[in-house]
Amino acid sequence: MADTTLGFGIVGCGLVSQFHGAAIVNSPKAELIAAADLDDERLSTFVESYGGERAESFEALLADERIDVVNILTPNAMHARFAVPALEAGKHVIVEKPPEMTLANTDEMIEAARRNDRKVAICLQVRMRESVRAIKAAIDGGRFGRLLEGDAYMKWFRPTDYYLMDDWRSKRDQGAGVTIQHAFHYIDLLHHLMGPVKRVDARMTNLAHPEVQLEDTLKAFLEFESGAEGLLEASTALWPGRPPRIEVNGEDGTAITEGEVILAWDFRDERPEDVQVLEIGRESEATGGTGATDLSYEEHMWVIEDMVDAIADDRDPFITAQDARHSLEIALAMYHSADTGQVVNLPLPEDARI
Ligand SMILES: NC(=O)c1ccc[n+]([C@@H]2O[C@H](COP(=O)([O-])OP(=O)(O)OC[C@H]3O[C@@H](n4cnc5c(N)ncnc54)[C@H](O)[C@@H]3O)[C@@H](O)[C@H]2O)c1
DSSP states (O other): OOOOOEEEEEEOOSTTHHHHHHHHHHOTTEEEEEEEOSOHHHHHHHHHHHOOEEOSSHHHHHHOTTOOEEEEOSOGGGSHHHHHHHHHTTOEEEEESSSOSSHHHHHHHHHHHHHHTOOEEEEOGGGGSHHHHHHHHHHHTTTTOSEEEEEEEEEOBOOHHHHHSSGGGGOGGGTOSIIIIITHHHHHHHHHHHOOEEEEEEEEEOSSOTTSSSOOEEEEEEEETTSOEEEEEEESBSTTOOOOEEEEEETTEEEEEETTEEEEEEESSOOTTHHHHTTTTTTOOOBSSSOTTOBOHHHHHHHHHHHHHHHHHTOOOSSBHHHHHHHHHHHHHHHHHHHHTSOEESSOOTTOOO
């Protein structure tokens, strides 16, 4: 753990920037230096709320030597175009999820990081949720035995206004739609907990947002390389929206969480510390179910502080771009499966796109 404080710059002062701003301001390991956005009003609101300077441009942000890490908070199809120059300028980067919209663009970021000996972390903060860490530790510790099933149920609600708020939010190739935009956290979580995926069978529908040409509902069956199976149901059509539910079953155990709350924690080898695990998250419920700002900045703070520690210790961040690339591959496979009505095998070709 580092005692260092590093300088942070922000590009993109939209909806998610409030969580990055609050996380940086509240972390002793991070100092907000400056922010950039094409939209003057959003930039002013951000700087007035969280401090830091108004950068005249993204290039000015990159030229600022006080900035060690740039957080890329632009729309989904605009991540590499900011991350690659930032890495070339010698900055480390935290990129919002998904890493990008294509594997090729993700690879460009990975390659730029390697070339410049810099670090990239992808902001998939749900992996750092305490309940998820407990399940991951139990899996890694062998308590589940052979994994059999990993499921995620994300029954959320977003009103039509959400999709019309910004131009990119209703365009599939820009990164809109429940699969790539909302369920991506839970695709990533199943990958993180259950391991790599080898086959996907998916269906997508629009249940409650006829004004936009997008899927608001996803159902997918997954086969993991380990032989385990999984289901993902994700929707933004289901009012009022509930915290997401994760279920993991192995030969020797079952764990079920809803948001941060652990509903079931049953293992053949019961241990005294299991009592504490059942207490996790009793007061924390902000997990995205009911609206786009139904989140806690603390999860973003973990990602930010992990980057500071990774730089100080010269190790990989907890969530690397290489690892998140496979989650993107799973999401792309789901779109291909839904579009063609076929079961899709991974790996996908590098140029696979939505
Ligand atoms: N980790 C999470 O839980 C989470 C939650 C919400 C959003 N996100 C991700 O964060 C990213 C941003 O989402 P959002 O909801 O904040 O989007 P948004 O549209 O609200 O904000 C994007 C901002 O980028 C700015 N921008 C666009 N082009 C720019 C350019 N050329 N130069 C400078 N600024 C530019 C826009 O003006 C806008 O203010 C997306 O990748 C999204 O998937 C992640």
